[in-house]
Amino acid sequence: MKIVGAVDVDHAKIGRSLRDVAGAESDVLVTPSLDEALLGEEAHVLLHSTTSSARAAWEQMAPAVTRGISVVSTCEELSYPWRTQAGLAGEIDEAARKSGARVLGTGVNPGYSMDALPLVLTSPCQSVRRVELERVVDAGARRGPLQRKVGAGLTVAAFDQLVQEGRVRHVGLAESAWMLLDGLGWEVDEVEEIVEPVLAEAEIATGMLTVEPGRVAGVRQTLRALCRGEELLRLRLAMYVGAESPRDRVRVWGVPDVDVTVSGGIHGDRATAAMALNCVSGILERPAGLLTMLDLVGLRAR
């Protein structure tokens, strides 16, 4: 792969080289718009990492897609919009087919830990009855914005207020769940999602902030999918400072059962960048349109 352009809205980066801004082995300069970046360049793939909103992401990438440039985006909602934003998904799919581009939303979560990986882990199963996923992230080991995003240091009242405003939550849990359900061919009649605080039992100092006992250390988000009252799928994501054994765990009840643990978990920031790059050649082999990680997961229980 060869880098031919770079775009950022941050004025502090515009006009500087990728070598300078990001330590990349590239002297390409950061430009403020996609049109400028593409001026006189032939590009095949746009790596897009800006927003969690599929609608906002589509507005940004549409000029590339209509020129036939394929996109791998880390936009969480774009990872599986067919169930949550079907109209938009159809619109993106149609535009991509028309120009011959592929569009994929991926990353580590959504995109891997709680959807693509568990699906691959069902491939040695003759049948699957139930899937339970648990991801525990030590927010204290991650960048400052993430520590604040999970509500670390807040009072319970302030946390609840932000939850009500939709400002504390992980975007993508529903997308992961629908990808799993469709991948396994499961019909469900109820999907519920709960966001609750994880409280600090003792003082936790991360270097970025300090959380007093009884205050919020982070967030626990649980999604349950049920069919006739029976829980078929449960996703539990906990992101908080001071988490003691970060991990990804996948449990499959079937023939045979499968119980897999990723010790230490999968590092969110580095892994998301890696997933985006590692999916490029895979999408270029697929037909044009809006793709999902389901198209790239060749192995799963059928």
Added chain:
Amino acid sequence: MKIVGAVDVDHAKIGRSLRDVAGAESDVLVTPSLDEALLGEEAHVLLHSTTSSARAAWEQMAPAVTRGISVVSTCEELSYPWRTQAGLAGEIDEAARKSGARVLGTGVNPGYSMDALPLVLTSPCQSVRRVELERVVDAGARRGPLQRKVGAGLTVAAFDQLVQEGRVRHVGLAESAWMLLDGLGWEVDEVEEIVEPVLAEAEIATGMLTVEPGRVAGVRQTLRALCRGEELLRLRLAMYVGAESPRDRVRVWGVPDVDVTVSGGIHGDRATAAMALNCVSGILERPAGLLTMLDLVGLRAR
């Protein structure tokens, strides 16, 4: 999928229904040859499970492949014959392309535990330096033939004799290693494989046989792949009666590191049957020819 024929060389099974022989929901009768099984039937896929030898497997399946019938086989050597039996691989590939058939060798090991799964587990990595795989199978929990195949109950001298004759060893470790090496794009200049006994420290009784202390409980097979003296890849497979914590472990050193454990391991017999079935739709989407699990693993470090 609909079963249209069944073949076995076992005279005790010929003429009986699959319902009777295997508890399957099918009244198809077992016939002694592929020609008889296919008489008057339109078949798309042959599920083949007979031998570890790619040459012998090819002789058995060739009549189907030349008719354009695709094959998923559990033949260990067929899982990745491009490096170990390149001439035969080319011959199968040519025949399959000519008739429009796909041929795939798969199973749990080779096919998944020590090749396809570790490759998928590198997909959140920006770079990979080294991979180490460990699979510990409790042979005592498996069928009698496997317990004897790993040498359980033998003296060390008798075990060494069988190793020299090539009669005690797991077929497929080299195939898994080459699939990993090619999948990661790694060049190596040395591949060594060692087969050694695991000795019983105390008496082990499995219900099928009893192993006295000091006798052989099973086999440990280690493959190491090196480049300029540096070990890039290590596969360790231990299959013995009395193994205390059966598991599959995948360790990847890279950015980021990955450390995954499948608690209890992946059940070989059931999982192999499942893998074969779960690969059917995947191969039918691919171009004709000799395929490998690399073709079905859409996700991996690139």
